[in-house]
Amino acid sequence: MTNDLLLNEIWVRLFVGLVLGLILGSFTTMLSYRVPRRLSIIHPPSHCTHCHTPLRPRDLIPVFSWLIEGGKCSHCGALISVRYLIIELITTAGCTAAFLFIGFRPAVIAALIGVVALITLVTINIERNQQN
Numbered sequence: 001m002t003n004d005l006l007l008n009e010i011w012v013r014l015f016v017g018l019v020l021g022l023i024l025g026s027f028t029t030m031l032s033y034r035v036p037r038r039l040s041i042i043h044p045p046s047h048c049t050h051c052h053t054p055l056r057p058r059d060l061i062p063v064f065s066w067l068i069e070g071g072k073c074s075h076c077g078a079l080i081s082v083r084y085l086i087i088e089l090i091t092t093a094g095c096t097a098a099f100l101f102i103g104f105r106p107a108v109i110a111a112l113i114g115v116v117a118l119i120t121l122v123t124i125n126i127e128r129n130q131q132n
């Protein structure tokens with residue numbers, strides 16, 4: 001493999017890892033909030049936990065929506081915990097690392113599931129320890 005092909009492969013892995021990581025990061029925040037509260041992970045769609053207004057598409061862009069809105073609900077102005085931003089960033093980093101090290105092989109699917117499961121469980125555990 002020439003150096004140019006190798007470099008292109010790394011950029012593609014980086015891009016796919018970042019995009020998929022952001023999407024899975026948003027999914028991980030939802031899991032870590034809803035699973036310990038025994039809420040459905042399908043319905044209702046994502047909404048503000050203060051005013052219950054459904055989130056608009058522009059409110060659902062992982063990491064960027066939190067940064068653009070300054071960590072506040074765009075409808076009621078309630079503060080949105082920084083935990084969402086942190087979870088999305090850590091998940092993105094984990095997924096990007098998985099794609100960089102494993103590439104486009106079936107094993108990357110197991111790694112992505114592992115990243116999401118691990119971050120979800122750690123987040124739930126930290127939240128439970130803070131309540132006790």
Ligand SMILES: [Zn+2]
Nearest residue numbers: 048051073076
């Ligand atoms: Zn709100």
